[in-house]
Amino acid sequence: MTTNRRFAIRLDLEHGTVDMSHGAGGRAMAQLIAEVFYAHLDNDLLRQGNDQALFTPPPGRLVMSTDGHVISPLFFPGGDIGCLSVHGTINDVAMAGARPLYLAAGFILEEGYPLKDLARIVASMAQAANEAGVPVVTGDTKVVERGKGDGVFITTTGVGVVPAGVTISGDQARPGDAILVSGTLGDHGVAILSRRENLGFDVAIESDTAALHGLVAAMVAAVPDLHCLRDPTRGGLATTLNELAQQSQVGMRIRESAIPVRPEVSAACELLGLDPLYVANEGKLIAICPGARAAELLAVMRAHPLGAGASLIGEVVADPHRFVQMETIFGGSRIVDWLAGEQLPRIC
Amino acid sequence: MKYIDEFRDQHLARGLAAAIAAAARPDRQYRLMEFCGGHTHAIFRYGIADLMPANVRFIHGPGCPVCVLPMARIDHAIALATAHQVTLCTYADLMRVPAGERRSLLKAKAAGADIRMIYSTADALRIAREAPDRQVVFFAIGFETTTPPTAVAARVARAEGLKNFSIFCNHVLTPPALRTILTTAGPDGVQVDGILGPSHVSSVIGSQPYAFVPREFATPVVIAGFEPLDVMQSTLMLIRQLNEGRCEVENQYTRAVTEQGNRKAQALMAQVFAPRETFEWRGLGFLPHSALRLADDYADLDAERRFAVTIGEAREVKGCACPAILRGIKEPTDCKLFGTVCTPDNPMGSCMVSSEGACAAYWSYGRFRQPRA
Numbered sequence: 183m184t185t186n187r188r189f190a191i192r193l194d195l196e197h198g199t200v201d202m203s204h205g206a207g208g209r210a211m212a213q214l215i216a217e218v219f220y221a222h223l224d225n226d227l228l229r230q231g232n233d234q235a236l237f238t239p240p241p242g243r244l245v246m247s248t249d250g251h252v253i254s255p256l257f258f259p260g261g262d263i264g265c266l267s268v269h270g271t272i273n274d275v276a277m278a279g280a281r282p283l284y285l286a287a288g289f290i291l292e293e294g295y296p297l298k299d300l301a302r303i304v305a306s307m308a309q310a311a312n313e314a315g316v317p318v319v320t321g322d323t324k325v326v327e328r329g330k331g332d333g334v335f336i337t338t339t340g341v342g343v344v345p346a347g348v349t350i351s352g353d354q355a356r357p358g359d360a361i362l363v364s365g366t367l368g369d370h371g372v373a374i375l376s377r378r379e380n381l382g383f384d385v386a387i388e389s390d391t392a393a394l395h396g397l398v399a400a401m402v403a404a405v406p407d408l409h410c411l412r413d414p415t416r417g418g419l420a421t422t423l424n425e426l427a428q429q430s431q432v433g434m435r436i437r438e439s440a441i442p443v444r445p446e447v448s449a450a451c452e453l454l455g456l457d458p459l460y461v462a463n464e465g466k467l468i469a470i471c472p473g474a475r476a477a478e479l480l481a482v483m484r485a486h487p488l489g490a491g492a493s494l495i496g497e498v499v500a501d502p503h504r505f506v507q508m509e510t511i512f513g514g515s516r517i518v519d520w521l522a523g524e525q526l527p528r529i530c
Numbered sequence: 531m532k533y534i535d536e537f538r539d540q541h542l543a544r545g546l547a548a549a550i551a552a553a554a555r556p557d558r559q560y561r562l563m564e565f566c567g568g569h570t571h572a573i574f575r576y577g578i579a580d581l582m583p584a585n586v587r588f589i590h591g592p593g594c595p596v597c598v599l600p601m602a603r604i605d606h607a608i609a610l611a612t613a614h615q616v617t618l619c620t621y622a623d624l625m626r627v628p629a630g631e632r633r634s635l636l637k638a639k640a641a642g643a644d645i646r647m648i649y650s651t652a653d654a655l656r657i658a659r660e661a662p663d664r665q666v667v668f669f670a671i672g673f674e675t676t677t678p679p680t681a682v683a684a685r686v687a688r689a690e691g692l693k694n695f696s697i698f699c700n701h702v703l704t705p706p707a708l709r710t711i712l713t714t715a716g717p718d719g720v721q722v723d724g725i726l727g728p729s730h731v732s733s734v735i736g737s738q739p740y741a742f743v744p745r746e747f748a749t750p751v752v753i754a755g756f757e758p759l760d761v762m763q764s765t766l767m768l769i770r771q772l773n774e775g776r777c778e779v780e781n782q783y784t785r786a787v788t789e790q791g792n793r794k795a796q797a798l799m800a801q802v803f804a805p806r807e808t809f810e811w812r813g814l815g816f817l818p819h820s821a822l823r824l825a826d827d828y829a830d831l832d833a834e835r836r837f838a839v840t841i842g843e844a845r846e847v848k849g850c851a852c853p854a855i856l857r858g859i860k861e862p863t864d865c866k867l868f869g870t871v872c873t874p875d876n877p878m879g880s881c882m883v884s885s886e887g888a889c890a891a892y893w894s895y896g897r898f899r900q901p902r903a
Contacts, residue, residue, distance in 0.1 A: 449534075452534060454649075455885060505896065507896075510575070510576050510577045511538060511540050511576070512538075512540050512543045512576045512577055512578070512581065512758060513540060513543075513544070513577070513580075513581070514576055514577015514578065514579075514580040514581060515577055515580065516574065516575065516577055516895040516896060517894075517895060517896020518896075519893070519894050519895075519896060522873070522874030522875050522893075522894070
């Protein structure tokens with residue numbers, strides 16, 4: 183088996199770099215896989231050593247999701263592309279109310295990328311997968327010429343199983359439903375921006391990147407008739423609420439004063455001319471549930487470490503225009519529109 | 531946020547709204563032009579218009595540098611980046627502004643031009659230092675607020691001997707634009723009872739340059755900050771001037787603006803820049819002495835002199851009402867293109883692109899979708 187293969191000279195993980203042979207399918211690629219990928223991500227299914235992982239899924243409906251990660255910079259306060267690629271896909275699977283089972287990972291590496299940094303990224307993936315209890319069971323590696331990539335791109339795919347009786351979908355929001363968020367908004371986007379070379383302001387903000395399936399499991403157990411779950415990543419809260427309003431053919435009313443934003447994030451957004459409602463998150467979710475269940479759901483969310491800052495921010499209303507409207511802190515009202523164009527490129 | 535939250539306090543806002551409602555006389559109109567896009571956005575973002583009596587109305591002014599930049603200047607910048615293959619450094623606001631033949635800097639970048647989005651002039655200087663074999667051009671734009679930083683960049687480039695750095699200067703001046711608006715006011719133009727004067731611009735030039743407004747046009751001015759409470763307090767101050775028959779330049783934004791302004795910044799500007807004979811403003815036409823070029827002492831840093839550029843005649847999209855909107859004669863919703871073919875995702879005119887543009891404000895904050903009170 184590939185994992186047990188010994189190579190005469192080990193990869194130089196201190197000074198070595200990725201070269202084209204690492205993606206060519208030959209011995210060099212086998213060594214990279216063995217000494218970097220298997221070394222960290224090791225598990226029974228991966229160790230089958232095949233081009234696919236063979237497993238028997240538990241009974242129930244399966245969900246599947248995929249997510250490409252092209253973030254810049256690759257390392258940022260609170261995480262890196264490795265753990266982000268694990269959390270991102272676990273969250274996409276979990277937003278169906280599902281229990282994530284397995285992940286697959288595809289790497290596109292740029293020629294010349296330091297092996298040391300690659301190993302750091304893979305170790306971070308492994309740690310995130312271990313903590314989440316969702317192993318990476320199959321993968322793929324390609325190498326592109328220098329200048330044709332940007333260090334490392336990672337695509338992850340996940341499968342999960344949905345508990346019986348749970349029907350969570352973006353088209354399920356109904357007038358009278360309550361809208362909740364699991365915590366402060368904009369942390370991820372601002373953490374990334376703070377490390378962009380042309381900004382370099384120092385804020386003590388870390389990305390909120392986290393796997394939310396544990397929080398989702400607690401929420402689904404307590405309120406199985408949850409209507410919608412979605413993680414407000416690119417485009418932030420504003421864009422995600424508009425997506426849900428469109429999908430469910432409803433309107434929404436939210437209150438600016440109830441939306442949690444850290445003062446540091448608020449200040450950084452002020453400086454950069456950004457609106458925190460449009461800034462990306464990687465460890466937050468939006469939940470929509472029947473109004474009568476809102477208090478119970480809020481309590482369950484707040485009891486979980488990843489939902490401690492949860493807040494009830496508004497209600498679903500009937501609206502043929504599908505508008506998301508916000509009561510401003512001044513008591514006026516304004517529409518919260520879709521994000522136009524690109525606010526911050528390559529945020530995840 | 532310290533020094534920010536205080537100026538967004540909802541209780542103070544309600545108090546000011548009540549004071550405005552009490553002060554506004556029902557027997558007259560108060561048509562107030564907020565000069566800057568920053569004011570316009572505060573008005574919409576915080577729903578300030580909702581808090582005003584029906585006879586207090588805001589008219590949006592031309593104070594958005596991106597909106598008043600004629601299309602030919604974007605064409606010129608694209609030619610620098612394509613024909614001369616320079617590295618063009620620009621603020622993000624300009625990337626999506628429509629140029630001639632449906633082009634934009636964003637599209638030129640996608641087609642291979644080296645166009646970089648930057649946050650400050652320091653970024654442009656850094657890029658020039660790091661690539662000594664490339665010509666790096668800074669796309670300088672803005673009113674008097676952003677002019678001093680460009681002057682500093684010119685001085686740094688000179689001091690460091692950065693031979694590959696130059697400036698494509700599009701800096702414009704506020705008072706001539708205000709004069710044009712007021713000169714053409716009247717039955718065929720905009721009808722304005724008072725002006726909410728520029729905020730950040732005035733921190734540089736002071737409140738003194740607006741003295742001609744009450745003197746020559748019998749129109750009161752209140753220099754107004756950009757926070758929502760600033761805008762509301764300034765509105766109240768204008769209403770009181772009008773009620774009392776006073777007509778003067780008042781300064782609400784005292785925490786940043788003095789009568790004389792920032793002398794150091796002014797000296798810097800005078801050293802590096804010289805007034806242009808004339809300059810075209812989108813919507814306002816060619817205005818004499820309304821813009822700056824690099825002074826003769828700094829001519830070697832002038833991208834317009836360093837690179838010969840020929841561009842065709844730029845044609846605005848037919849039906850785009852930006853020119854009338856910039857003069858305050860029309861509102862964005864009066865434009866046939868607004869919200870149909872022209873949206874922030876597919877802008878036809880720059881007022882829909884810029885974060886300070888009136889059309890963008892109408893669209894983003896959805897005023898056009900709500901029935902007017």
